[in-house]
Amino acid sequence: MKTKNVFKILALSTGLVLLASCTNLDEEIYGKLSPDTYYKTEDEALSSVAGVYYRLSYMLSPSTDGWRAGEYGTDEMFCPGRASGGWYDEDNMQMMSHTVKSDNGAIKRLWGTYLFPEIGAANAVLASLKESPNVSKFNGLIAETRALRAYGYYYAMDYFGNVPIFTGAKVDPNNLPTTNTRKDVYDFIVTEFKAAAKDLPSITAVSKTAYYPRFTKEAIYTALASLYLNAKGYTGTDDYEDVIAMCDSVINTNAYSLEKNVGDCFLATNKSKSTEIISSFSVDPSKNAGSNQFILYTQNALDQYKYSLPFSPANGYCFTDDALSRYEKCDNRLKLLEYGPQYYLDGVTPLCYSNGTQLVLTTIKDMVSAADNEGYRVLKYSPIGVTWSGYNANNDLVLERYANVLLMKAEAEFRLGKNTDDALKLVNQIRQRSNCPTWTDLSLQKIEDERAREFIWEGQRRRDMIRFGDFFTGKWFYKTTTTEDWRGIYPIPDYELQNNPKLKQNTNY
């Protein structure tokens, strides 16, 4: 029968096809690369180095624990729980009141989400670049990556003190890294920064628009200056001479100058045009390349109307009379702060709730359940001129600016007791810019306060307060007792100790 045969043929041929069946189990990969073959051109190498920049930028991103770690615990930034529901966070409260425990979630994220993944990324990229057959083309990129790693270690050493130095591509679970002393880490960072600076281009040698915001020699000199300035706390030995040397290397390029107003450094419209920015991270949410949520995290909801924001801000970070009282009435930097009765941008129309009452910002009264109007605000990353992508602004994140170079040099000179006239001149340069009367003499307290006024919410304050000592001895609104010296560094997170039993917990935690 015909159909019979058809069926027979069908059955037989299927059987035959199946006999030739395969046993190949290689994975088919779509759209993923292998580190062994990827890095051939500079563009390809830059694509990974840019990733490390991006990781480090989290340390300055106002929405992260990375940035908050530099400000919580100081007398200039708080985040109270709000009566309207929100913001209360036990982990942050611990940081603000100097009672951090080793199971603190914010500390865990600071280490495990921001710092060490950045260092690990730099390690992995460095290893791949060095193994590339085209390694000769990558000198500058390798130097950048080393600097990026050293920066990560700088933060890690600053916050945690004794951390493991590890430079391999990938941690071997059979040979876990061990804790290094804070001094060892400090030395490592200095060596790395110096080596990187050697291969990096000077700001004078690159097109500022095309190269921005990559690290230059001067960016690293500034980082080194900051490191040396705090050397006493890190190693027990000060090194103010090197602070001066590094600052001079920056100043002598004549490539930098102070902007007219402090706020100009942070404008979304300024970026690479700024004469004051030495190092920063680029942000452009409209291109899906980073975001700056400073306004979302800080401002009062009513500021939506004041600044015609496309969203209503969430009323988070704020500060109190402790920091406000540092400013003189004439200080132009007060313009960056919001306190008291609030008006529209015209300065006369009151900013009102829907029931007609004007918004009057007061100091913080209740840390658990603050009213909407409690807490003063800092407006460094001004919403004016921003291209909004939702609540994401495009202000670049500023890491170091020229004002710090001047003030660091002044402080080093003053502490060394030499060139104190020059020190006074430098500090007055900063004061004059903000319409403050010039001083005729200096004191450590004056320098500290000037720094506090200048760098409010720029991530300098915690380091400064530790250096000047009032982090421990000082008392303010939310910290009413003195702090033990060992709290100058945070505990190693429990989670990390669990993952790596070779790590040692910091003393007293």
Add this chain to the structure above:
Amino acid sequence: MKDLIILFRKATITALMCLLCSIAFAQSHSVTGIVKDVSGEPMIGVNIAVKGTASGTVTDIDGKFSLSNVPEKAILTISFIGYVKQEIAVGEQKSLNVTLVSDSKTLKDVVVVGYGTMKKSDLTGSVTSVTSENFKTGMDLSPQQLMQGTLAGVNVSENSGKPGGSSTIRVRGGTSISASNDPLFVIDGVPISTTVGVGNANLSGNTGKNDYFDQEPSNPLSSINPNDIESINILKDASATAIYGSRGANGVVLITTKKGKAGTEQLNYSYSLGTSNVTKKLDVLTADEYRSEIKSLGLTIDDKGDNANWQDRIFHSASTFNHYLSFMSGNERTNYRASLGYGEQQGIIIGSNMNDANIRMNVIHSALNDKLKIDLRLNYGESYTNQSPISNTVGSEMGTCMLYEAYVFNPTYPIRDSEGNYYNVAPYRVNPVSFSDQVLDKRRIRRLIGDMTATYNFYKPFTFQVNMGYNYDNTNRNSYISKNSLLGNGYGGYVSVQKLEDYSKLLETILKYNQSFGKHNIDAMAGYSYQYFYDDMDRTTAYGFLSDTFKWYSLDAAQSIESISSSAESNKLISMYGRINYNYDDKYLVTATLRRDGSSRFGSGHKWGLFPSAALSWRISKEKFFKCNFVSDLKLRASYGVTGNQEIGNYNSLTTLGASSSGYIVGGNKITIVLPQQYSNPDLKWEQTAQTDFGVDFSLFNSRIRGNVDYYYKRTSDLLLSVAVPSPSLITSQIANVGTVTNKGIEAELGLDVINYKDFSWDANLNASHNKNKVTSLSNGKWTGNNVQVAPCQGQGLSGTYAQLIMEGQPLGTFYGKKFTGVVNGVEQFANNGAKQIIGCAQPKLTFGITNTFRYKQLSLSVMMRGSVGNDVYNAMANNLSYLSYLPGKNVLKRAITDGVSRDQPVTYSSRFIENGSFLRMDNVTLGYDFNVKQLLITKARIYMSAQNLFIITGYKGVDPEVNSEVSRTGIAPLGVDYLSYPKARTFSFGINITF
């Protein structure tokens, strides 16, 4: 019932015919006759044999037979599978009229096993099953729900009560920590990829952003209409599952669909209509209590004068209906069954609903004198869902979940202001009702499952089978947040368009051998299978729309594209397997199985795994020495075997670099960021589960009491565990083979025909399971074992805390935290200075189900209860809402006042919120009536009323103690955490079923 009989009849008809046709007839006296069933339907293929001789025949399509050369005092044996055998003395009769009565007991004797069927009496492994006659009736039951509570050792719980919600199935406890614990689903022989569910879940929020959209994966079985299912069989022990080797460790669920029956033409239509309501609301402060409490705390109140319970504003009474139409027909060579289902279901939360439709066609054709059988099965299903934005990974401070907002939103607020706009409390509190039309989330799922099997009996004991399966799934998910919604704050309309497509293809060739030598019976098979899985997805998010009209329909209207991403992946599984069943005189049974599986997912050198098993059983009741009249059957079973697990996702053994979703600007230009995505683990290999099982099957008093008891011990080693990579590392976790988990337990099923009269009967089915789970190791030589923190606590003040800890010596689901001892002066007190300790366990000590079915004449009543004893539940909702510090911004539970904790106390996770989760649920009550419709066109008509989830008896204070929270794609789905899941409904329904 009848369908089932026909199924088995069809399954054996070919074999019988072949056997009997070959018999030669030699005598001259002839007898003719007709065989019908009780309803008067002629029966095809009934076996007619002359007792004591080799002669016999089978009935034809009209139920007729004729036998020649019948000796005068001959006795005819008339038998058919599933019917009571009859013996008739022919005597003088020349023409016989025989009516066969079905025998429900014998039916239960055939079960589907991997790559074939077996008589239950021949089973050596532990297999449990439920057939269509025992399925629950009610609205919108998923295939998973059909078996819920009816099978020992199989724990089914719904993940939520949303339309089209998924279920979690655990067979004999969870074996794995990071890899999947889901059983393998095999539909008509085609294993279904579980990665589909994972892929669906991946269609939710990206990197923590916009995760207010629902994150529950869709149900992989959603395209199967429960009315199409003939039986569900679950393979539990290693002897049964080993044939599925690598994917058998979590048990195997075999779903068999209904086939057509020869010689009939039947049209069936059913319709059901139901209404659902929420079962329980949380006891939050009323508007007046809210006012007075805020006043007594000395706080300022934002009072808009209304008196509302926002839960009443988002829950509503939901209606549902289903249509189902099936048609079947056939002759001795070809038969088919086709069906079509359509249903519309509203969710009990406003704005959520689902429409679904499915179509199925099963065709079976025999050729070459029945030596070749071709079996084609096609199923296509489509569903359209509007999903409520309910996600249980949110709720910290920003209003991101409709349900959460309904609990906490200010009760003095009306829904809308005087201008008709929704009232919100910027920046955090989003109006709960506004979610229903301002946050849209539509999902369309299309799924095709196709399978064709050709079986060729080319040489007597040998059969060659080729099976080709294809499975295609397409999910579209379009979400939109309106310009006016506080959630889309700043975006001016936010849209997300996502697509996921996946397919798998299967090719199997199997050689079967079946031969008897006297009392020795051998049933053996060997096979090869190749299955390939591929999926790809893409997603675009955009924002800034001039009008809400554009949405995803017109992406070009978006001011900005926020992100575009796409990805693809594939994996392969290649297997060789064999099984021998040896049966001596139906007394001694031996099964040996070996499967060699290769998976592309593992490191080179570790791709192949070998999974052996062996089982013995002894039907002691068949022995001569066994003299015990009331025991109809008694069988002892023992088995041991190894199965595997590979459900860890793809590419975990490789180091890969990939593009990040975010870029970085250098010199004004965007640089794509390429960074390592994962580190290689070339040592990655199969997770293995070794399982020992001892069981007894019994049948007493002529099968009026029947059941089984099993004891098992499972040891899962080389656990595929996501371990933390020590810092510094960009990749912070990695899959490695670390640790061991054991499960041991006892389970029992008991069936009773309590009363069995003609007009009145009472059947009872009981099942109970006890499982003890323990993590015995979390280390291996290379990776240092860590206790794994799981079940992250959600909510303000709780983030960063974990509710459970996986640690050596304790079961999975161990709650770990502070032990609450009381409240002193408004301050919570904890034992041992607040040191963390074990404070509970989510694993139940006992789960059980009881079904009672009563019949009185045409009236039937079925009552199904199920329950769980000894499990703890973390009432995370109460943990959030029991602190006065939430006031006035968020409403709280009444207990926040009565518990006496003062307002300055922080929200703390402790044993105060670990509650006993034991419950007894009246799961299903169905009252049915079968009409007597003999004379009409109609063959059968039935109406029923059914109540699902009628009530629950429990001491648990939350909404429902049966919970599966955070069924998310990442991390380890924790057991027993009650937080913001779409509540289960109570449903009353009415249905009608007519067969023409």
